[in-house]
Amino acid sequence: MSSFNGKCHCGNTEWTAELNQEEQGHILCHCDTCKLLSGSPYTLNQIIPQTALKITKGRDLGKYTYKGDSGNGVHCYYCKTCTTHVYHKQDVMPDNIVLRTILLHDGGLGAGLKPAAEIYGKARLGWEKEVAQTFETTPPS
Numbered sequence: 001m002s003s004f005n006g007k008c009h010c011g012n013t014e015w016t017a018e019l020n021q022e023e024q025g026h027i028l029c030h031c032d033t034c035k036l037l038s039g040s041p042y043t044l045n046q047i048i049p050q051t052a053l054k055i056t057k058g059r060d061l062g063k064y065t066y067k068g069d070s071g072n073g074v075h076c077y078y079c080k081t082c083t084t085h086v087y088h089k090q091d092v093m094p095d096n097i098v099l100r101t102i103l104l105h106d107g108g109l110g111a112g113l114k115p116a117a118e119i120y121g122k123a124r125l126g127w128e129k130e131v132a133q134t135f136e137t138t139p140p141s
Contacts, residue, residue: 004104004111008084013058015086017099023048025116026101028132030124033066037076037085041125042118044102044110045088050095053087061086068092069137 002024007014026044034043055061061077068074072091078084088098104111118124121134 004106006086006100006103007105008058008079008082008086008103010079010082010084012081013055013061013079013084013086015053015055015057017048017054017104018052019046019048024113026110026113028115028118029120030118030122030128031120032123033068033074034120035123041128043100044113045098046101046116047093047096048099050089050097053097053099055086 001018001020004017004019005014006017023046025046027046028042029045030042035041058079060080062080062083064076064078065073066076068090070092074091075089077086077089079086084103085100086103087100090098101113102110104113106112115132117132117139118130118134119138120136121130122136124134
């Protein structure tokens with residue numbers, strides 16, 4: 001297990017995340033919601049246990065909730081000053097969170113992690129190249 005540090009754009013929110021070896025890679029999400037929330041063609045994430053994230057500065061995060069594909073809530077937690085999304089909590093995964101791994105900054109933005117998988121490949125923009133194993137929606141359970 002390794003410890004990674006992250007921070008938002010303005011620096012008002014900081015955190016530490018403990019990632020097991022198999023969690024030390026970006027999962028690229030091409031879903032339309034990620035595109036709308038981030039303003040980019042995909043987001044870089046990793047699913048980790050909620051207990052593996054420790055907010056060390058700026059604990060008063062904002063919260064935005066929407067309905068995911070399952071019809072259940074997805075709760076987005078973000079810095080109230082710069083609106084950087086730190087993590088998402090999905091009701092369908094009560095013990096886990098979706099951490100925005102691009103915000104880990106050890107050794108540079110994204111902490112030098114490599115792509116591990118791509119999800120929602122069905123929504124990938126036509127000009128994007130595949131960089132990791134891709135799933136049409138999410139990996140099978």
